[in-house]
Amino acid sequence: MALLEARAELDVIVWPEDRACERSWLMENVVGATGVIVMFPEKVNTELLDKAGPSLKVVSTVSVGYEHIDLKAAAQHNLKVGYTPDVLTDAVADLSVMLALMAGRNGGIGVDLVQKGQWPNFSWSPFALCGPQLSTTAASQTRKIGFLGFGRIAQATLARLVPFGITHCLYSSNPSSPPNYARDAALAKQHNLRAVSKVDIDELARESDVLFVLAPGGSGTYHVVNEAVLKKMKRTSILVNASRGTLVDSDALAKALREGWIWGAGLDVVEGEPNVTIDHPLVKEPRCVILPHIGSATLETRGEMTTRAAQNVIAAILGEEMPSQVDLSTVL
Known part of the structure; x- marks a missing residue:
C-alpha cells in the first residue's frame, strides 16, 4: 500500500475489508480503472474486462498461478498481466516438507486424537501410530524422493530434504523437454546424492518413497496423478501435492488410501477448493492431511508477493518494464 499511495499521480481505490472482495464491489469500482490488483479468488474474465473499459492497461495478481485470469481475453483487450513468481519458493518448499512429515508420521491422526480428547482412551502398543520414516537410519539404506515437476520449488524442496539422508532424486517434467544431464x-x-535422474511417470510412481507434485496446473496436467499412477506406488509411499488440486484425481486418491495402495497423502490443494467439506472423500480418509491452500502464507512471503504485485501495476501504468509479466504472445 505504501508503494501505491506514494505515487501522487495514482488514485487508489481499495476494498476496505480483510476478506475476499465481493464481486459486486469489484464490478462497480473497476469501471474506468487504469490498473487492477486482484487476489486468487477473483475471476478476471471478459465480463470484468468489458466492465473496466478501454482505460484498463494492466491486471496484476497477488499469486504465482494465473488460472483465474482469462489470458486470451486479456490479450484481446491488449492488457499486460503481472504475477508473483519466485518470491514464494521457500515458503512452499517448507510446507511441502511439513506435509510429507505429517502424512508419513500420522500427524493428522495424532492431532485429531488429542483435540477430540481421546488420548486418555488411546491404548499404547509397540507399533501404534507408526509410519514410514523420512530420514535414513543406515548408510546401506536408500531413500528415493520423486518430483512431478522439477522447477524452482521442487529444487528448493530437494535441498531441504538432503539433511534427511535421501540418496536418490527422481523427477518427471514436461515430456517435450530433454533431460538436462549437466544440471542433474x-x-x-x-547434494551428495547417488543420482538425480529424469524418468517417466510410471518409474517415478514405482520408485519414489515420497512423491511431491509440484507442477503447473492446466489442461496438460489435469488428473496426471490418476488411479493407474497410484496403483504403481509403494504401499509405504507418501504423496504430497502443493501445486494445484487439478493434478490429482481426488476420487482415485481416496480409493488408494482406503484400500492401502499408498501409506498417506499431504495436500495443500484439492480440486474444487474451497468447496471441501466433511463429506469430501479425502476428508474422510484419516491418513490424508489437508491444509486450506496456505503454501505461501508466511508474513515474509505475502509481504513480498503484495510488493511485487504493486510494483507490477505501477510499472505497467507508467509504461515501464514490469518485474514479473506473463507472456501473452502465444495465447491468441
Whole structure:
C-alpha cells in the first residue's frame, strides 16, 4: 500500500475489508480503472474486462498461478498481466516438507486424537501410530524422493530434504523437454546424492518413497496423478501435492488410501477448493492431511508477493518494464 499511495499521480481505490472482495464491489469500482490488483479468488474474465473499459492497461495478481485470469481475453483487450513468481519458493518448499512429515508420521491422526480428547482412551502398543520414516537410519539404506515437476520449488524442496539422508532424486517434467544431464549431475554432486535422474511417470510412481507434485496446473496436467499412477506406488509411499488440486484425481486418491495402495497423502490443494467439506472423500480418509491452500502464507512471503504485485501495476501504468509479466504472445 505504501508503494501505491506514494505515487501522487495514482488514485487508489481499495476494498476496505480483510476478506475476499465481493464481486459486486469489484464490478462497480473497476469501471474506468487504469490498473487492477486482484487476489486468487477473483475471476478476471471478459465480463470484468468489458466492465473496466478501454482505460484498463494492466491486471496484476497477488499469486504465482494465473488460472483465474482469462489470458486470451486479456490479450484481446491488449492488457499486460503481472504475477508473483519466485518470491514464494521457500515458503512452499517448507510446507511441502511439513506435509510429507505429517502424512508419513500420522500427524493428522495424532492431532485429531488429542483435540477430540481421546488420548486418555488411546491404548499404547509397540507399533501404534507408526509410519514410514523420512530420514535414513543406515548408510546401506536408500531413500528415493520423486518430483512431478522439477522447477524452482521442487529444487528448493530437494535441498531441504538432503539433511534427511535421501540418496536418490527422481523427477518427471514436461515430456517435450530433454533431460538436462549437466544440471542433474551438478545437483547430485552439490547434494551428495547417488543420482538425480529424469524418468517417466510410471518409474517415478514405482520408485519414489515420497512423491511431491509440484507442477503447473492446466489442461496438460489435469488428473496426471490418476488411479493407474497410484496403483504403481509403494504401499509405504507418501504423496504430497502443493501445486494445484487439478493434478490429482481426488476420487482415485481416496480409493488408494482406503484400500492401502499408498501409506498417506499431504495436500495443500484439492480440486474444487474451497468447496471441501466433511463429506469430501479425502476428508474422510484419516491418513490424508489437508491444509486450506496456505503454501505461501508466511508474513515474509505475502509481504513480498503484495510488493511485487504493486510494483507490477505501477510499472505497467507508467509504461515501464514490469518485474514479473506473463507472456501473452502465444495465447491468441
